[in-house]
Amino acid sequence: MNIWITGASSGIGESVARLYAEAGHTVFASARNQDALKAMESASNEYAGRIVAAPLDVTDNNSVIDAFEKIKHDKNPLDLVILNAGYYEPVEFADLTLEHFEKTYDVNLRGVVRCLIPVLKYFTEQQHGHIAIVSSVSGFRGLPRAAAYGSSKAALINMAESLKPECNANSIQLSLINPGFVKSKLTEQNKFNMPFIMETEDAAKRIVDGLESTAFELTFPKRFTYWLKLFRILPYWLYFVVTKKLL
Numbered sequence: 203m204n205i206w207i208t209g210a211s212s213g214i215g216e217s218v219a220r221l222y223a224e225a226g227h228t229v230f231a232s233a234r235n236q237d238a239l240k241a242m243e244s245a246s247n248e249y250a251g252r253i254v255a256a257p258l259d260v261t262d263n264n265s266v267i268d269a270f271e272k273i274k275h276d277k278n279p280l281d282l283v284i285l286n287a288g289y290y291e292p293v294e295f296a297d298l299t300l301e302h303f304e305k306t307y308d309v310n311l312r313g314v315v316r317c318l319i320p321v322l323k324y325f326t327e328q329q330h331g332h333i334a335i336v337s338s339v340s341g342f343r344g345l346p347r348a349a350a351y352g353s354s355k356a357a358l359i360n361m362a363e364s365l366k367p368e369c370n371a372n373s374i375q376l377s378l379i380n381p382g383f384v385k386s387k388l389t390e391q392n393k394f395n396m397p398f399i400m401e402t403e404d405a406a407k408r409i410v411d412g413l414e415s416t417a418f419e420l421t422f423p424k425r426f427t428y429w430l431k432l433f434r435i436l437p438y439w440l441y442f443v444v445t446k447k448l449l
């Protein structure tokens with residue numbers, strides 16, 4: 203397969219890129235950190251030559267279009283696209299700013315859309331392709347201290363649900379990935395105890411294995427994420443009793 207992964211310079215995206223490359227696939231690895239991408243590209247190990255650096259900034263539409271054009275030119279056809287680039291910054295209630303919301307939405311929501319639009323057109327013309335959108339369990343329901351991050355991820359879940367039937371009708375598989383806590387630079391910032399936090403490699407393996415199935419949603423670890431799914435059906439009065447305790 204030929205695979206494009208955004209947010210591949212660190213964390214979950216980097217691990218997923220390595221796993222696919224080790225399995226013999228060609229991976230176009232995108233992010234802003236060119237040094238990290240080049241290091242993956244030039245690695246002389248078991249996946250040597252199978253990772254291609256495709257730097258971009260998902261907040262810059264021209265940068266996304268340029269990178270995607272190069273990828274299409276380099277290797278046809280593309281089979282799988284994993285839109286994983288994400289941004290998270292914990293901010294206290296008193297420090298919330300418009301800039302914080304704008305930055306979060308620009309990477310997590312608009313950044314996905316900037317990549318998604320050209321990919322949908324390309325896969326529609328090609329009449330096949332698989333797109334995976336990395337959202338989060340924090341998009342299931344509003345959680346304290348995650349107003350910007352959680353709402354950006356909730357928007358991705360809604361967007362994926364909305365697009366799924368039309369993707370199917372155009373022979374495009376659409377998957378939604380909702381991880382629980384995973385060790386990465388992103389979660390390093392959290393000062394609280396993160397239940398059932400997973401190693402990055404374990405999460406990457408769940409993603410690679412899960413994307414082999416036709417399931418719409420991949421969520422893990424289930425012993426954590428199924429509890430959060432249960433929270434979705436709680437009435438507000440009871441839900442807020444629970445979330446008040448998280449403050």
Ligand SMILES: NC(=O)c1ccc[n+]([C@@H]2O[C@H](COP(=O)([O-])OP(=O)(O)OC[C@H]3O[C@@H](n4cnc5c(N)ncnc54)[C@H](OP(=O)(O)O)[C@@H]3O)[C@@H](O)[C@H]2O)c1
Binds near residue numbers: 208234235290380388
């Ligand atoms: N870790 C968790 O517990 C967890 C849970 C649920 C969902 N997620 C989601 O999983 C995804 C990966 O996160 P992670 O945990 O692996 O964190 P991470 O190590 O911080 O990875 C984030 C990736 O996104 C890239 N990125 C950020 N801003 C970008 C931009 N403007 N343009 C292009 N790339 C950009 C980063 O690369 P550069 O800085 O080089 O650009 C990096 O490769 C995110 O969407 C995150 O929301 C994570």
